[in-house]
Amino acid sequence: MKAVVVEKPGGPEMLKLVDIPAPIAGDEEILIRVQAGAINRMDILGRRGGASDFKKTTALLGVEVAGIVEQVGQGVTSWKRGDKVMGLVTGGYAEYAVMPANRAMPIPEELSFVEAAAIPEVFLTAYQTLFWIGKLQKKETVLIHAGASGVGTAAIQLAKKVAKATVIVTTGSDDKAAFCKELGADYAINYKKTSFEDEVASITNGQGVNLILDFIGASYWKRNIASASIDGRIVLIGILGGREAEPIDLMMLMGKRLQVTGTLLTPRSDEYKAQLSKELSTHILPLFSNGEIKPIIDRIYPLEEIAQAHIRMEDNQNVGKLVFRIDDNK
Amino acid sequence: MKAVVVEKPGGPEMLKLVDIPAPIAGDEEILIRVQAGAINRMDILGRRGGASDFKKTTALLGVEVAGIVEQVGQGVTSWKRGDKVMGLVTGGYAEYAVMPANRAMPIPEELSFVEAAAIPEVFLTAYQTLFWIGKLQKKETVLIHAGASGVGTAAIQLAKKVAKATVIVTTGSDDKAAFCKELGADYAINYKKTSFEDEVASITNGQGVNLILDFIGASYWKRNIASASIDGRIVLIGILGGREAEPIDLMMLMGKRLQVTGTLLTPRSDEYKAQLSKELSTHILPLFSNGEIKPIIDRIYPLEEIAQAHIRMEDNQNVGKLVFRIDDNK
Numbered sequence: 001m002k003a004v005v006v007e008k009p010g011g012p013e014m015l016k017l018v019d020i021p022a023p024i025a026g027d028e029e030i031l032i033r034v035q036a037g038a039i040n041r042m043d044i045l046g047r048r049g050g051a052s053d054f055k056k057t058t059a060l061l062g063v064e065v066a067g068i069v070e071q072v073g074q075g076v077t078s079w080k081r082g083d084k085v086m087g088l089v090t091g092g093y094a095e096y097a098v099m100p101a102n103r104a105m106p107i108p109e110e111l112s113f114v115e116a117a118a119i120p121e122v123f124l125t126a127y128q129t130l131f132w133i134g135k136l137q138k139k140e141t142v143l144i145h146a147g148a149s150g151v152g153t154a155a156i157q158l159a160k161k162v163a164k165a166t167v168i169v170t171t172g173s174d175d176k177a178a179f180c181k182e183l184g185a186d187y188a189i190n191y192k193k194t195s196f197e198d199e200v201a202s203i204t205n206g207q208g209v210n211l212i213l214d215f216i217g218a219s220y221w222k223r224n225i226a227s228a229s230i231d232g233r234i235v236l237i238g239i240l241g242g243r244e245a246e247p248i249d250l251m252m253l254m255g256k257r258l259q260v261t262g263t264l265l266t267p268r269s270d271e272y273k274a275q276l277s278k279e280l281s282t283h284i285l286p287l288f289s290n291g292e293i294k295p296i297i298d299r300i301y302p303l304e305e306i307a308q309a310h311i312r313m314e315d316n317q318n319v320g321k322l323v324f325r326i327d328d329n330k
Numbered sequence: 331m332k333a334v335v336v337e338k339p340g341g342p343e344m345l346k347l348v349d350i351p352a353p354i355a356g357d358e359e360i361l362i363r364v365q366a367g368a369i370n371r372m373d374i375l376g377r378r379g380g381a382s383d384f385k386k387t388t389a390l391l392g393v394e395v396a397g398i399v400e401q402v403g404q405g406v407t408s409w410k411r412g413d414k415v416m417g418l419v420t421g422g423y424a425e426y427a428v429m430p431a432n433r434a435m436p437i438p439e440e441l442s443f444v445e446a447a448a449i450p451e452v453f454l455t456a457y458q459t460l461f462w463i464g465k466l467q468k469k470e471t472v473l474i475h476a477g478a479s480g481v482g483t484a485a486i487q488l489a490k491k492v493a494k495a496t497v498i499v500t501t502g503s504d505d506k507a508a509f510c511k512e513l514g515a516d517y518a519i520n521y522k523k524t525s526f527e528d529e530v531a532s533i534t535n536g537q538g539v540n541l542i543l544d545f546i547g548a549s550y551w552k553r554n555i556a557s558a559s560i561d562g563r564i565v566l567i568g569i570l571g572g573r574e575a576e577p578i579d580l581m582m583l584m585g586k587r588l589q590v591t592g593t594l595l596t597p598r599s600d601e602y603k604a605q606l607s608k609e610l611s612t613h614i615l616p617l618f619s620n621g622e623i624k625p626i627i628d629r630i631y632p633l634e635e636i637a638q639a640h641i642r643m644e645d646n647q648n649v650g651k652l653v654f655r656i657d658d659n660k
Contacts, residue, residue, distance in 0.1 A: 254593065262589075
């Protein structure tokens with residue numbers, strides 16, 4: 001099969017299209033003929049070889065695909081050859097990929113493979129961080145940093161549709177801010193023009209926000225703590241702004257009774273991913289079918305040009321997902 | 331009634347025995363004839379006038395009592411005059427105190443008022459932090475700092491009896507360490523002789539502990555993060571070691587998927603305290619009746635000598651609770 005691998009750690013030019021044997025489905029697994037997949041930041045870390053903090057670098061990158069079941073392994077009763085599925089994999093930049101059967105999600109009929117490929121990683125992450133970890137309650141206020149990112153655009157929609165939350169986002173341009181508002185964000189702060197903590201204080205009358213989803217890390221650490229409400233939760237899912245956090249006043253954590261949780265989805269157990277995927281299938285996929293929630297796609301590339309997608313993500317140019325397509329399906 | 335008040339912020343000498351009008355029970359409240367009460371660190375903060383971070387200084391101190399119901403307010407059906415109760419109050423250093431009726435807990439028949447007075451604050455705090463916030467699971471490993479303190483001695487017992495956890499404690503003397511082991515701690519580290527993070531790494535074969543209860547704060551901040559396991563939880567309930575935490579590596583929070591929660595019990599809502607008290611009554615008080623868990627009392631003082639108890643707590647001399655007694659009841 002055709003696959004894109006990284007031969008040794010480095011820049012986008014290290015991504016090579018090669019021909020390697022297709023995998024086969026083991027017990028409780030399904031083999032998927034990949035129709036589309038998407039690019040994620042962890043692919044870039046993997047490519048650079050800098051992901052050693054949480055994951056060994058793999059030669060074959062890509063953590064999510066959408067496609068057609070080609071073969072089912074021993075013990076699989078929930079899927080059959082020909083079913084259209086999407087979900088998390090290891091080694092998704094390829095014509096075929098295997099996936100534990102209990103993690104696969106059905107592709108809603110109304111969606112194309114390209115649209116489906118834009119769903120798993122970001123909607124699973126947004127769902128997990130907003131609801132499982134962040135315990136977002138109805139009508140609460142949530143601050144979503146990097147609002148125009150893949151997870152950001154998913155989180156805006158889920159927070160509005162599922163929790164009817166008041167959504168505040170930060171972004172790095174007025175265009176991105178406008179796009180976030182179209183998606184449902186109540187307030188969009190251009191962090192290059194103003195300090196988000198002052199804006200949040202003003203918007204919330206000094207009460208702060210109940211939940212913060214943060215991808216930035218160090219440079220936002222103190223300001224997130226200042227922006228959280230009593231009983232607030234901060235979920236740390238990225239460290240784009242650095243990993244060395246400044247000193248903080250622990251009395252703030254106690255006085256506000258804050259909860260700070262660091263998380264990563266990829267290194268979680270198979271069982272965790274299966275449960276999360278199942279819950280997303282049950283509660284959220286119907287909202288895609290009726291159009292209430294939509295996958296946000298920035299650009300689509302052929303598999304062969306996946307390096308271009310890496311470059312665009314590294315430049316923070318994308319609004320929503322960067323997707324690759326195989327063949328010429330819808 | 332007789333009561334001990336603090337006339338103006340200062341040292342133990344500012345505590346004065348005075349005669350003031352007794353309170354009366356309002357709607358949904360009970361008036362308690364106090365037989366015993368206990369001293370807590372927040373009383374010392376209140377006395378010093380330094381509690382402004384979480385609570386206005388009150389002239390009348392004391393947050394827990396045990397006694398006899400003297401009068402029930404409108405709407406109270408769960409208690410009657412003569413019932414023996416214990417629980418959280420405001421203004422407990424007095425012959426009479428009022429309490430929301432839904433927060434009162436029955437005193438197990440087998441316990442004296444002095445023993446009962448040693449239960450509410452520390453067992454509620456230990457229960458809340460171990461199970462509600464810390465989500466301690468069966469057979470997990472927990473690190474309890476200040477193991478010989480009031481909350482520490484409560485937490486050792488609850489972690490062993492309820493969760494059959496492996497319990498590691500830190501204390502400041504070999505005597506305290508030995509006492510913690512008598513209470514059920516599996517390992518007791520004298521932090522003055524050795525570094526707890528090295529000991530924890532050795533005891534857990536480098537895996538770290540699932541849960542940490544910390545009263546120390548700043549000076550333990552980084553070492554707690556280093557001592558936590560994957561999916562570990564750190565609950566911060568005190569800052570005896572300072573409030574300005576050193577810089578940390580946020581990748582540690584993400585890579586280990588840690589959850590850090592700051593908490594305080596006293597400023598929580600009445601509803602929260604009622605629910606917590608009810609759960610302790612249901613699940614834990616029976617273990618006091620059959621002797622599986624016991625209140626740990628360091629010393630008992632007459633109400634008039636409560637200043638001596640403050641001095642002993644400020645010197646970190648106590649192992650378990652400092653209790654005051656009124657009258658000459660059992």
